[in-house]
Amino acid sequence: MAKKVALMQGNEACAHGALYAGCNFFAGYPITPSTEVAEVLSNELPKVGGKFIQMEDEIGATAALIGAALTGAKALDATSGPGMSLKQELIGYACIAEVPCVIVNVQRGGPSTGMPTGPGQSDMQQAMWGTHGDHAAIAISPASCQEIYEETVRAFNLAEKYRMPVQLQLDEICAHMREPVTFPEPGELEVIDREAPTVSPEDYKPYDDSQGQIPPLASFGSGYRYHVTGLNKAADGFPTTKAELVDAEERRQIAKVMDNLDDILKNEEYQLEDAEVVLFAYGSTSRSARYAVNELRKEGIKAGLFRPITVWPFPDERVAELAEQAKAIVCPEMNLGQMVREVERVAKGACLVSHIGRVDGEPINPGQIIDRVKEVL
């Protein structure tokens, strides 16, 4: 039987990917350019018995998201720049309370209201450092409608597996462009659900890591009674100020991500084997970079593309190798220098790192990249 193929926007692909992943709860607040995610799910979720709620503000949306997730729901929230800024406190809450959920940020121009209908990639460092306090983050930047669909499924998987919020860092171009999306068959993509506790309700401790870095999460209403708080807490979930317990918990919550990079990181490498100049690009900008690689190769310039799909945690190891291999790494991004900071940190001066930044609401075109590559070589 032929698979279902549909022409759709990135935002629509995101909504359908969420449904494939088993998303059964959406809480959000209208904001351009993310609104289609909410519109599609308001229509589709009740068909499968799921719930859609439009909350009174962005903060309330993330609060409802976390509340629903604690009952066992697979919960999604979608927003853009200003909304993402508002959500930051509760993203930290989901980190420390270890509540699985997925938050989509369709990046637009900024700061503040900025350019609501223009593309941006200017919330990339926010995805890591937006909420206060030390914590780990997982963020994903897909570059096509098909990939948005599939990476939304993966975002849910990572959220469920690592018991934490996962951010999908789309950009307005990917979110609003239309491409054919092939719907995977049920079972074709892996779908992970959170691990439920095997101990009795009497013995359950929501942050007990004696059986592994990621303690199982019991759903509210499933027979387990426990406490959830945003305060630093001990294994039993109750607040503590004991230095050694606070320290161990904070470190575990970061280690559960950083010790599992093989599982969490995902990159695409294109023409990198003999590359003398590496383009480091993600999201819609990587499409221009790929075009630039092809054009440069036609002229005999050994260019290649490194495209992180998981953008946080940052792929330190592989970028460091590429910095050793290449004469230069060129980083085009629709901001004035965000992920290039990571490239520079990791390259440690092993090669030239050159940034192409654009914040005028226009995409970075291949010509800009080609020109820069020729300049630096």
Next chain:
Amino acid sequence: MAYDYEKSIRPGKLPHIWCPGCGHGIIMKGLIRAMDSCELDLKNTAVVSGIGCASRLPGYLDACTLHTAHGRAAAFATGVKMAKPEMTVLVVGGDGDGTAIGGNHFIHACRRNIDITYIVMNNNIYGMTGGQFSPCTPTGAMASTTPYGNPDPTFDISKLAIGAGATFVARGTAFHATQIDKLIAEGIRHKGTAVIEILDDCPTTYGRRNKFRSVVDMMKRLKDIAVPVAAAAKMTPEQLEGKVLTGVLYKEERPEYTEQYAQVIAKAQGA
């Protein structure tokens, strides 16, 4: 025989953090009696709070307890109830948490008429941070951030809840301890958003700054200002000056939010 509160208290979690003379403990006991009289299954009861002294209450109860971020309790509770309507969802918190930073979530929970019971422990002050004025600090009163007297007008929380669409609104006081459980229980049994405002005292950060010489004085104030709704009906406006109505202030039947959404699901599924 003395009432057995222990069965609803988490083992090992007492003593509580509240100051001597604070009414929060009286309200918690009322809440426990109410939960008991409604025969709530604590495994299927979520008690949600924000931040502040009152918001520490859920940790003492042996239920599914969720101590969230400042002001956001109603929104978290909305998520819990929406995702799992079969759970009983209670919210507890203070006046600042609920009506200042959390005001938006508070009024919208009321508007939706989602079946949660919100207990506001109104002690007229931000206690945990040391006594700054809240939206419920009386005009002219002293607080740590109103050294010349409070210039702000106040919220009447119960009126706010009625205006926003809550379908059950009641008010009690920490002095009238035996009434608290009855008001909360009626709120829990009510289908829809129920707001129970309990006037409370904070001797540590409010009383001392406002010439209350003792906790007894603060409790006497609660006793003196409270007028039951039925009694108030026979009083003149002059007699009611400075008084606060207590009892069930408002009640109506209106479609509950999760039931409304169940109809959305039925429509979407072509039923």
